[in-house]
Amino acid sequence: MVERCLGSLCFTQLMTSDAKFFGFSEFLAGLALMILAWTIADVSYKFRIATAPVPLRRLTFYTVTIIGLLTLLTDLWRAEQWFVPKGDLLTPPTWQAFLGFVFFITFLSWAWYAFIRPPIFGRSSAKHFVHAIYHFVLKGTQAELAVVADELRRSAKNIVKYSVNHGGEGSHRVESFRTIFGSPTVSSYAEDILMLISERRFCKAVVDSSPGTALEIFLAMKEFKKYSIRIDVFSKNIINYALMNKESFLYQEAGDYNSGLIGHFKPLTQAMFSDHSMVEEINSMFELDLWGDYSFAAPHWEAYCRIVLMTYKDKVDNDFWGSSRSLWHAFENIRQAAHDLYKLNGVADYSLNEDSVKKLRVIVNFIKDVVSVLEKRGVPDYLPWKKKGTFETHYDQLASLIFEIIHSAAAVQGPQGLSWWMHYNMLWGELFGSFSSKGPAAQIIMFKLRRLIYNEIEQMKKVPNYKGAKIVCFFLNVVGLLPSKFASRNENIIRNIMVCWAKNYYVTLHRKNPQVAAQCLVDGIIYDDLRMRLIKTYSPNALRPKPKMVYLQLMA
Template identity: 45%
Template sequence: MVDEYCWWFLCFVPLKANAPKFFGFAEFLAALALMVLAWTIAEFRYQFRVRTAPLPLRHITFAMVAAVGLLTLLTDLWRAEQWLVPEGDFLTPEIWQALLGATFLFTFLAWAWFAFIRPPVYGKRNAERYVRELYRVILKGSPSELAIVADEFAHSAKSVIRYATEQTQFAEGQQDLRPRVAAYADDLLLLIADRKFCRAVIESSSGTALAIFQELAETKKYRVQIGTFAKNVVGEAFLNKDSFLFHETAGYESGLIGYVKPLSKAMFGNYQMVEAIGTLLDAKPSNGNAAQWEAYCRLVLVTFRDYVNGGMGGHSFVLHRAKGYIQAAVSDLYKIDGMPENAWDDDIHNRLHVVVKFIRDAVDILDKKGVPPYVRLRIRKNAGPPHETFYDHFASMIFEVVFRASCVKSPQDLCWGIQYVAVWGELFEFGSLNSGAGKIVKFKARRLIYDEIIRMGKFPNFKGARVLSLCLNLMGLACDKGRDSRDTMALHKAVLSWTKKHFVWLHAYNSRVGEACLINGISYEAENRRLVRTYPAEGLRRQASTIYLDLDPAPEESVDSPES
């Protein structure tokens, strides 16, 4: 007979020591050991997900596990001592054990849900935890953890961009009215700009960059705090030969990725986004090699194509800066002057080919769109934007490349290879740039070359002298209709006419500038007042030949001063 104790309508009976037991303290300890083992050996990816869950999962898990453990221990003690429990079927010992077991199981399933089934994304309920955890990982700087977090950030890219604001600067005294989730999103975009994080994105999580820039294009929120991240992630891509910059080249080299170019188009295929962000094309390959500059040129062409297809509306600051960066890639071409035959394999020479190819490809893009009616063949000097267009910019670029090539004067084969084969022939001859856009660009480039030469009449200088030396070297001291192309015939005549009229005066005014105009077998005979070029007997030429250019005498009153 069971003892029964009643107070009013509530009765208690002793808990049976031999009552069924399926979730006691021993079972709890075994389950807890497995749970701890799973957490210990779990990959950092799943630990990061748990830490950034919308709920404070670690605190909840600790509280629930502690409560279940304490209650199972008390339950076993209650059973061993056969203490009183309420009589009835509402809360039997079996139901009580089931509730404790279900609570423990629910705690584990909640952990598994966020760790494996549905990874958490940035939102209102986990904004602070997400930023704090990402900050901790970046500050720690572990490459393996950064790679995982960089990959995990792809899940939150959409929500971070949507919460981020385009106004982060506030006037003095102005209250910051941004919601907390928006303020944290702005901080998060600045946080991921860390170079170590960007390096991890390029090395193992290119999909994260793809997700970020696709969302920017979709929402058109181009002025969020993404500029530093954009610059650093592209900069890290240049330093990694396995990055998308070197694999999204062409279909015959990279297969489908080469045709689709997912990252290149997502990041650089939207001109308005590139212009608004402002830093994407500023990540130039400083001191880069030819392969890096070739990759940079491909990116610029992707943006330039969208700019042209969009009607070339307004002056483009980012493309103008990019043009300057590419142009400067051959600024050290003078270093191969006088080098031996192996200069052909020098990286400087390879960079020259990259820059020349960029000009040709860019002009081809202009031609496919057609010449706009507002493009002028000649504009006022220093007119600048909006009168100047990319037709003028590429003409200026050609002029600068020609000038850099003029700095290479020896040995003779190298001089000819750089000045004619690599530059002049590719840009003015060999059937190059013969389209409508190409003819306009070449016309403007020839005008710039001639303007630089005639400027020596007012201000003798070595830059103009080098350009003149290149023209005399490549086109010769006499016009030849059979040799001169239609593109260069007029320039050739104008250069010879100016030289004939001014060279004697120029040499008398500053002999060093005058001598700088003469290279590759061209000499000045002052007593006969003429330029002489001797072609030695070599190759198929059986005898040496000489060509003369008779010069006009210098006006007496202009020998000591530049001509007006």
């Protein structure tokens, strides 16, 4: 071995026969395997690498580049037998071991973050999370968004933890991405993530493939009592997509006879809707895109009524007297579900399986469930029986809903069989018939409903209108023209109101405004102008072989 010295510093010549276990050829083989692994890696692993707390891709590139150059120079040095410093601290074998160790650590770093310890949102990784999510949301591939949505489940708690609780009501906010252009804090990163995941395509991916992510977010909100973070748009889109997808958690957690353990415990619906204070703070959870791309059929409304009822129970049990804008909007939406009943008016070839009929049945069942909740709660002391100004109790709200549904159903004036079936069998008979609740809450609701009916009829005396005419039409069909020994006290009171109005005002209304007067009569009731009387014809049936007619004499 040739050795040369310059003073105390000696150099020795590398020999081609020296031990070699990590050279350029070994580096290329290892690099090929790493590149293959990176190329075929799943989206989840790419997302994990992108969100690592260190810039793993950049560090890997520089590290691999440097190691490749050093291994290439090492092999060249050995082939040319150039001189290297002599010493025991860094020998040729230890030098190769050092390069191999750094290369091995680089590979382990990828494996650590990709497989063993996936990154979660935090102070060191917040910026990387925002940029990665921004990339995938901007790309918009549904399969990739589903993977990213599932990956976010581990970070949901930290995202909520670092988000700012704005307080007060939620709102739709439009801001630039401070995390893309600026120097933000971890809280602003968290808020921008909430805005990013509120994109409709991402919400669809959450509903379809990763409802657990939504579950973790809402559980974290409850844990930290943060109800005013920027979650309003996310909540609205999640619920709308879940309603439209009959394979979503809203239907899996229905709790019916066909449901299993998930349907019994209802983890996600409980987390989202069982706390009225959270629903009220978010203020968007019952907003429906009724005028958008969606078409809500009876099953969708049934699921919607189920989640509204869950929130309603908590509201009645824990904050009976407080107002609720969320529930007010929910009741308005449910009222809108019956707006298309008019399409059945005059349809001879009708079917009780029509979607409009099914939606009416859903609404009636919801009202009965609400009455049951109020009955279990019990009537509180000092409940005002008469509405005072704009203040509405739960009983006023429910009576108003029933009144509006009656108005919608009254649009079906014929055929006679259909109008009777919808007016009495499906609506009035179910809510106030022999099998309905007779408890104190039901009596209060009936009292308030009678007051609404009376006020509408009084308005008809002063200003005839189509809405009042529909109310007259409905109740003349339901309670009839003459007293009945089988009628309830409430039906007799309403009949007296209707008959009294008809006797004193119908003839004048028919002469001055025949269009409105015609809307007061259902198929099966006609006006005899010559004798000034109303004639109601009861169709023949098994117990009545011939049609039966009853008369109500009117006054000019």
